Amino acid sequence: MYDIEKFYQARSVADAVRALRADERAIVIAGGSDVLIEIRDGKLAGCSLVSIHGLAELEGVERTAEGEIVIRAGTSFSRIANDPILLRTVPMLAYAADQVGGPQIRNIGTIGGNVCNGVTSADSASSLWALNATLELTGGEGTRLVPIREFYTGPGKTVRRHDEILTAIRIARADYEGFGGCYLKYGKRNAMEIATLGCAAMVRLTPDQKAIAELRLAYGVAAPTPMRCTATEEAVRGAAITPELLDRIAQGALNEVKPRSSWRASREFRLQLVSEMSRRAVRQAIVNAGGEADV
Amino acid sequence: MFKTLTMTVNGREVSIPVDERESLADTLRNRLGLTSVKKGCEVGECGACTVLIDGEAFDTCIYLSLWAEGRSILTVEGLKSPTGELNPVQQAFIDEAATQCGFCTPGLIMSAVEIVGTGKRYSREELRKLISGHLCRCTGYDSILNALERVVEQTYKHVGHEGEAPGPAGHA
Numbered sequence: 416m417y418d419i420e421k422f423y424q425a426r427s428v429a430d431a432v433r434a435l436r437a438d439e440r441a442i443v444i445a446g447g448s449d450v451l452i453e454i455r456d457g458k459l460a461g462c463s464l465v466s467i468h469g470l471a472e473l474e475g476v477e478r479t480a481e482g483e484i485v486i487r488a489g490t491s492f493s494r495i496a497n498d499p500i501l502l503r504t505v506p507m508l509a510y511a512a513d514q515v516g517g518p519q520i521r522n523i524g525t526i527g528g529n530v531c532n533g534v535t536s537a538d539s540a541s542s543l544w545a546l547n548a549t550l551e552l553t554g555g556e557g558t559r560l561v562p563i564r565e566f567y568t569g570p571g572k573t574v575r576r577h578d579e580i581l582t583a584i585r586i587a588r589a590d591y592e593g594f595g596g597c598y599l600k601y602g603k604r605n606a607m608e609i610a611t612l613g614c615a616a617m618v619r620l621t622p623d624q625k626a627i628a629e630l631r632l633a634y635g636v637a638a639p640t641p642m643r644c645t646a647t648e649e650a651v652r653g654a655a656i657t658p659e660l661l662d663r664i665a666q667g668a669l670n671e672v673k674p675r676s677s678w679r680a681s682r683e684f685r686l687q688l689v690s691e692m693s694r695r696a697v698r699q700a701i702v703n704a705g706g707e708a709d710v
Numbered sequence: 711m712f713k714t715l716t717m718t719v720n721g722r723e724v725s726i727p728v729d730e731r732e733s734l735a736d737t738l739r740n741r742l743g744l745t746s747v748k749k750g751c752e753v754g755e756c757g758a759c760t761v762l763i764d765g766e767a768f769d770t771c772i773y774l775s776l777w778a779e780g781r782s783i784l785t786v787e788g789l790k791s792p793t794g795e796l797n798p799v800q801q802a803f804i805d806e807a808a809t810q811c812g813f814c815t816p817g818l819i820m821s822a823v824e825i826v827g828t829g830k831r832y833s834r835e836e837l838r839k840l841i842s843g844h845l846c847r848c849t850g851y852d853s854i855l856n857a858l859e860r861v862v863e864q865t866y867k868h869v870g871h872e873g874e875a876p877g878p879a880g881h882a
Contacts, residue, residue, distance in 0.1 A: 416729065416731045416732060416733075416736065417732075417733065418731070419730070422711075422730040422774075422776070424776060447772055448754055451733075451754075451772045451774075452754065452772065455752060455753055466774070466776075466777075468777050469777060493766070516754075516843070517757070517842045518767060518839075518841075518843045519757060519760055519767050519768055519769045519821075519843040520754055520769070520843060522767060522768055523754075523768055523769070523773065605842065606839065606842030606843070607755060607842065
């Protein structure tokens with residue numbers, strides 16, 4: 416038996432918003448693979464839950480006529496990992512979703528929950544940062560769109576208001592078309608593991624495929640929230656693909672990240688990972704973009 | 711608070727009162743006597759409580775019972791054929807001696823039923839990933855993977871075509 420004081424199963428997003436407004440203590444539960452564990456731990460003992468589990472309007476992936484990808488927030492990681500639209504347009508994100516937990520966790524865990532938890536280690540977060548995802552929040556005052564870089568305010572903290580539900584994650588066509596991407600996760604085991612470090616790289620090449628038109632480099636667990644190495648990205652705009660390029664990117668990333676020591680890994684080890692994983696992810700992203708990274 | 715939960719369990723519709731704080735593992739074990747559903751870690755790490763819900767494997771220790779409303783649940787108790795024969799997955803576990811203490815076995819068998827139900831062929835590495843949500847502290851997994859390889863191969867020979875999955879089901 417879980418230590419839950421109040422439980423309400425919402426019948427729709429609007430119903431969930433109403434229930435949240437009526438109870439300022441209420442917590443949203445979707446898949447439950449984080450919330451239920453925290454209840455077991457005692458951290459959320461005696462909580463009041465508003466469940467959005469199983470709401471059909473929160474499930475599925477579509478591509479609009481303008482080419483925008485819309486991922487409903489309640490879509491499970493297994494669906495995302497196997498979704499034909501995502502595998503074609505943003506395979507890096509499908510791959511990242513496939514690195515979460517194990518098969519049963521991927522069947523229950525939702526991408527929206529992964530984002531709303533606000534943790535830096537979320538497997539989907541670095542890819543969504545690299546993809547410039549936009550988050551669609553629906554609350555009592557209607558719907559608003561928040562760029563993912565403005566969503567996180569600290570570890571476990573986001574700008575989502577108490578009565579808001581994350582309803583969709585949107586990725587514009589210009590943010591995926593023409594890019595090659597690569598997500599790498601470092602963990603001590605291959606499954607059932609929280610990332611020691613996550614790195615997502617996206618590369619768009621110049622028409623001759625000899626230089627970087629645009630780089631995007633995002634990390635999880637390299638700072639208190641997921642982050643992008645924007646200074647490094649700017650610095651290599653137009654740079655030729657040479658052996659020195661990967662050194663420059665790795666050095667740039669090291670100047671921008673702020674990892675901490677935790678029981679999982681020391682700051683020093685994470686810095687080593689930041690450097691090495693930037694090289695590997697960028698090299699693979701260049702290949703995935705159609706270039707040669709024989710460097 | 712108690713609520714009435716209506717779901718299909720091993721092919722039979724049941725309607726029972728459940729506490730809204732209850733996990734599906736508790737409901738299946740304590741109210742329906744389905745003790746193949748084992749409670750190991752209770753935080754979704756070990757996979758001992760795995761059952762199929764609408765054909766997909768879930769850890770029932772982190773699944774609220776009320777979420778099962780209208781859904782179809784399959785546990786090891788539902789695998790036996792009408793004439794009492796074991797499911798091919800169960801038989802493969804016996805043939806390969808894939809069981810020692812037996813605690814992880816029901817959960818692994820349910821994941822295996824889902825895997826076999828796709829009708830696809832998998833490499834040993836792929837199978838390793840597909841059962842990575844289960845912990846076994848006895849066998850070292852080798853005999854379990856042998857059993858999976860055996861039954862996946864058997865099924866593929868009978869019904870299998872790449873991409874033409876008959877869907878996860880109970881006893882064929």
